[in-house]
Amino acid sequence: MSSNSKQSGEFAFIAALANKAATTPEALGLGEDGAVLWIGDGRKLVLVADMLQAGVHTMKDASAGQIASKALRANLSDLAAMGAEPAFYLSTICWSGAPAELEMQILSEALVKDQEKFGISLIGGDTICGQGPMAISITALGWVSGPLLRRIGAQIGDDVWVSGTIGDGWLGLGVAKGEISSLNSGDTEYLKERYEYPEPRLALGARLASVAHCALDISDGLIADATHLAGGGDCCLCLDVERIPMSAAAHHWLREQKNQAQAREALMAGGDDYELLFTAAADQRVQIAMLSKETGLELTRIGCVQKGQGVMLGKADGTLHLAGNSGFTHF
Secondary structure: OOOOOOOOOOHHHHHHHHHHHHHHHHHHHOOOOOHHHHOOOEEEEEEEEEEEEOOOOOOOOOOOHHHHHHHHHHHHHHHHHHHHEEEEEEEEEEEEOOOOOOHHHHHHHHHHHHHHOOOOOOEEEEEEEEEOEEEEEEEEEEEEEEOOOOOEEEEEEEEEEEEOOHHHHHHHHHHOOOOEEEEEEOHHHHHHHHHHOOOOOOHHHHHHOOOEEEEEOOOOOHHHHHHHHHHHHHHEEEEEEHOOOOOOOHHHHHHOOOOOOHHHHHHHHOOOOOOOEEEEHHHHHHHHHHHHHHHHOOOOEEEEEOOOEEEEEEEEOOEEEEOOOOOOOOO
16 A cells, blocks of 8 residues: 555545544554554564455456465565565455356465465455455465564665566566567566566565665556655655666567657556565665575666655656656556
């Protein structure tokens, strides 16, 4: 959740709800990726919740297992963004009508497989039958023993960093919808996998709190989520569009586009990357390079924090312009 965005629509609703209902310190004003309970022995319990629905967050014909897996991984990404190590989760499933035995088996096997991969256990939930598309809501819990990562805290002069590559999730959606068909089979399979089965950056998140001032995961798009960090620090994030890391598949797609600048910004605005975006002091560059090596994950410095507000996009010639594409919102 975030309360730092549009004056109307999804984020305005969250901000209004936070003002009226989220009045305890644990809620963090609904402005973070999750809530926090202070246990008392130095540990913090982070709680996150996300709902995914077929046809909105996945393709309409996605299997029950794929929907469940993506729902769990999206929540794990939120835990990673707050530096938490996963522990437990609850799953609430709304089937589209009475499920077949095979559907239930496929869903169960997908969750068990991901539980083993990411070190988390199911502890409860609910299951119902509905009349609309299938939806799954996950509430995940994780432990933080050290500093807590939050969206607030960006400081003037910070570097802006991002993990992995940007734009793959959005391109993967295009592949799944049949809108991108000119790439080779290796590229299309890679991009579709990135969209359907995102990799939460848990190892990175658990180590980031010692070097980063703030962080979040990129689910709504790099530009939109950078805007949240800018709002949390009352500052401006200036991003160099030519430094944005892209996969080989994304580079192949980009070379086919007539308007390169517009295409790059589209990759930055697309969602479903589930990478971590964070800021850190310039004197942390060596530590971040070591962190990249330790986790085996590419970390790229893509900009800096300056005075101002919002997100500015820069070019090699030094010119800046206000980001024009704000990313995904539900309403």
